[in-house]
Amino acid sequence: MDLRQLAFFVAVAEELNFSRAAEKMAIVQPALSRQIQQLEDDLGVLLFKRDKRNVALTPAGAYLLTQARQLRLTVADIVTQTQRVHNGQIGTLRIGHPGSALYSILPDTLVTLKGRYPDVTTSLAEISERELFESLLSHRVDVGLTREVNTDSRIQSVHLFAESLALVVPDTHPLAAGPFTGLEQCRHESFILCSLDASLNYGRLLMGLFEQSGYLPHKVYEANYGATVLRLVEKELGLAILPISYQHGSSLRLRFLPLPTKTDMYVIWRTDDLNPVLHNFLAICRETVALLETEAFAITT
Known part of the structure; x- marks a missing residue:
């Protein structure tokens, strides 16, 4: 039969x-x-x-x-x-991301993804830059947002946008009232910074800022998660340098003082990944960046 x-x-x-x-x-x-x-x-x-x-x-x-x-x-x-x-209307997608993505591209991207593909199941993991690449290659995540430049042929990468870095200070700090002219004013300050590992692009970028200002930072705390850094700064335990997108949605008693240096955001995924949900997500990422460019997010493609 x-x-x-x-x-x-x-x-x-x-x-x-x-x-x-x-x-x-x-x-x-x-x-x-x-x-x-x-x-x-x-x-x-x-x-x-x-x-x-x-x-x-x-x-x-x-x-x-x-x-x-x-x-x-x-x-x-x-x-x-x-x-x-x-067509990618049903499936799963595991996303690895830095904390700053939650203040810029990620929320609007997820809103569009959910509205367009309501039967797609998405999971999120805030993980460090180094761990993200390892997680991608070991199939623990399907796609990642990162500030690191990809050099691995097993991974595809597309530049999404650039945004300014900012010096983050408590709103009670003298610099919060201005004028702020540059990191040269912070020579004697304590800092809360991520790992400044020279093998990481983001760490090299931060170190370059201090070298240009003529000193090495006095690091009192090391933290790789933005939400942790923000709370420590609010408690006046030190200053920090973070992507300026952290100021969006933050209700903490902080001030974000723009720096002239920009940091790039990339989306990365495995070269051989055929998951159609992934490719729908990538298209929506590009759409979201185009929309954010018209808003006050200080990003550039």
Whole structure:
């Protein structure tokens, strides 16, 4: 028994007339009769009681009609769902990101993704830059937002935008009232900074700022998560340098003083990843950047 035979059976069962059923199925009547006979032989049951004038379903035929109709609906649903998976309308996406992405591109991207593809399941993980690349290659995440430049052929990378860095100070700090002219004014301050590992682009960028200002920072705390850094600065435990996007949505008692240096944001994913949800996400990322450019996020592509 196959789906084609079932379709012929349903046509005859609904029409109770072989000629009309054959016309409906665009098949000659003798061929249709052979298909029904073959189906009955395969099942070992009589599906129709027929004579020269009438065709009627047997109890077995009536049961099969009910099941065949349900099966056709199931098959149609399988076809539809398979197409939706192919189009990225159903699936999962695991995103690794720095904390600053939650204050810039990520929320609006997720809103659009949810509105356009409500049956996609998304998980988020705020992880360090170094861990992000490892997580991507070990398939713990599917896509990442990062400030690191990719040099691995196994990973694809697209530049999304650049944004200014900012000196973050408590709102009670003298610099909060201005004027602020540069990091040269912070020579004797304590800093809360991320790891300044020379192998990380972001660490080198920060070190370059201090070197240009003629001193090395006095680092009193090391923290790689922006939310932690912000709270420590608010408690007057030191100053920090963070992407300026952190000022959006922050209700802490802080001031963000723009610096002339910019930091880049990239989206990265595995080169061989065929997940259609991923590629929908990448398209939405680009759309979001275009929208943010028209708002007060101080970003540039």
